[in-house]
Amino acid sequence: MTQINLHIEDKVKKEAEEACAEIGLSLSTAINIYLIKLGRERRIPFEVSADPFYSQENMDRLRKSVAQMESTGGTVHEVNFND
Numbered sequence: 001m002t003q004i005n006l007h008i009e010d011k012v013k014k015e016a017e018e019a020c021a022e023i024g025l026s027l028s029t030a031i032n033i034y035l036i037k038l039g040r041e042r043r044i045p046f047e048v049s050a051d052p053f054y055s056q057e058n059m060d061r062l063r064k065s066v067a068q069m070e071s072t073g074g075t076v077h078e079v080n081f082n083d
Contacts, residue, residue, distance in 0.1 A: 013027070
C-alpha cells in the first residue's frame with residue numbers, strides 16, 4: 001500500500017464524502033475505484049468537458065446581445081454569483 005496526499009478544497013471534500021456516504025462508500029474507496037479504472041482503461045472513466053457557457057459561440061452571442069442592448073439604450077449589469 002502507498003499513501004497519496006491531495007490538496008482539495010474543504011467544500012469539495014465534504015460534498016464528495018457526503019455523496020460517497022449516500023452510496024455506502026468511503027472517500028478512500030471511491031478514489032481507489034477511480035484509480036483502478038483509470039489504470040485499466042487508460043482514460044478518465046467519465047466525460048470531461050468545458051462549461052458550454054464559455055464556448056466561443058456563446059461568448060460571441062453574448063457580445064452581440066450586449067452590443068444590441070447598448071445601441072438601443074439598454075443597460076448591462078454584471079452579476080456575481082459567487083457572493
